[in-house]
Amino acid sequence: MIEQLEQIEANAMQALAQVQSSAELQTWQNAHLGKKSPLMLVIGNMQSLAKEERPLVGQAGNRIKNNLQTAASARAESLAVAELSAKLKAESIDVTLPGRPHSGGRLHVSNQVLRQIYAIWAEMGFQVYRSRDVETDEYNFQLLNFPVGHPAREMQDTFHTHIPDVILRTHTSPGQIHAMRQFCPEPIRVILPGMCYRYEQITTRSEVQFHQIEGLAVGRNITFSDLKGTLTDFARRMFGQGVRTRFRTSYFPFTEPSAEMDVECFLCSGKGCKVCKYAGWLEILGCGMVHPVVLSNGGYDPQAFTGFAFGMGPERIAMLKYAIEDIRYFWGNDLRFLKQF
Numbered sequence: 001m002i003e004q005l006e007q008i009e010a011n012a013m014q015a016l017a018q019v020q021s022s023a024e025l026q027t028w029q030n031a032h033l034g035k036k037s038p039l040m041l042v043i044g045n046m047q048s049l050a051k052e053e054r055p056l057v058g059q060a061g062n063r064i065k066n067n068l069q070t071a072a073s074a075r076a077e078s079l080a081v082a083e084l085s086a087k088l089k090a091e092s093i094d095v096t097l098p099g100r101p102h103s104g105g106r107l108h109v110s111n112q113v114l115r116q117i118y119a120i121w122a123e124m125g126f127q128v129y130r131s132r133d134v135e136t137d138e139y140n141f142q143l144l145n146f147p148v149g150h151p152a153r154e155m156q157d158t159f160h161t162h163i164p165d166v167i168l169r170t171h172t173s174p175g176q177i178h179a180m181r182q183f184c185p186e187p188i189r190v191i192l193p194g195m196c197y198r199y200e201q202i203t204t205r206s207e208v209q210f211h212q213i214e215g216l217a218v219g220r221n222i223t224f225s226d227l228k229g230t231l232t233d234f235a236r237r238m239f240g241q242g243v244r245t246r247f248r249t250s251y252f253p254f255t256e257p258s259a260e261m262d263v264e265c266f267l268c269s270g271k272g273c274k275v276c277k278y279a280g281w282l283e284i285l286g287c288g289m290v291h292p293v294v295l296s297n298g299g300y301d302p303q304a305f306t307g308f309a310f311g312m313g314p315e316r317i318a319m320l321k322y323a324i325e326d327i328r329y330f331w332g333n334d335l336r337f338l339k340q341f
């Protein structure tokens with residue numbers, strides 16, 4: 001019987017040596033010290049032994065039980081140490097590593113240029129006036145002196161909606177009518193920024209959506225000299241005090257006379273380069289004296305009031321300023337492009 005117990009002990013010790021984790025140790029406990037383990041079965045079966053054998057077997061049984069328990073707790077301790085150090089190793093943090101770079105957001109290049117332009121006009125006393133992106137044919141064209149079927153409409157291919165005569169504005173000029181109808185008969189000095197939409201082939205130079213900043217001044221004694229002086233002052237504030245400007249005659253149905261303003265190419269100082277196509281000049285806006293028909297559509301008496309208006313494209317200005325060769329970059333959402341500004 002004693003021999004059997006010693007065999008049980010040897011088996012248990014051997015099995016304990018194989019245990020690699022706390023979970024395995026728990027299984028070992030059940031198998032070798034649990035109620036149904038060989039050892040416990042022997043200890044529980046003492047009554048069936050001869051009387052003189054019982055104390056010997058009892059002593060041996062208890063000694064083996066204690067041995068196994070001591071060995072198991074020693075094993076448990078060493079496993080706990082090993083498991084803890086494995087966990088620490090797996091979760092270790094190298095505090096000497098540099099931090100991950102935080103890339104902060106920034107304003108889109110169009111917004112940067114828009115804000116620069118707002119600030120300049122604000123200094124000159126022009127207020128920002130906003131109007132809607134979705135317009136009627138009446139405001140976008142008819143009230144601006146483009147009658148139905150007028151060939152000048154072809155300059156601005158239009159996005160129509162499923163509602164007849166409701167369109168996306170092709171320019172910010174309909175805002176002129178909204179502003180005039182709101183402020184009449186007071187004098188006006190506003191800029192009207194916003195997104196415009198044209199149903200055009202997308203190319204390096206034209207997109208289906210782009211910003212415009214319209215300007216409008218209406219008063220009793222406004223002349224073409226005021227238009228030239230104000231826009232020249234704007235160009236100097238925007239591109240530098242030394243910049244030269246020139247006005248070329250043009251045509252818009254809602255202004256008469258009409259002009260386009262060029263600034264001397266600020267990349268080559270007028271000598272001629274790729275950006276100005278060797279002309280030395282860059283066109284930056286359309287302008288003119290508000291047409292009498294448009295003034296009266298806005299509620300003003302064209303005999304008593306005059307005004308000037310202009311429209312410029314901030315994306316175009318940004319392209320010139322930063323030598324961006326393709327307008328598609330603006331809405332392409334490519335971070336490599338956006339991060340440069």
Ligand code: PHE
Nearest residue numbers: 171173286287288309310311
């Ligand atoms: N609305 C014109 C365009 O989109 C620009 C313009 C505005 C011209 C105001 C004259 C006066 O081309």
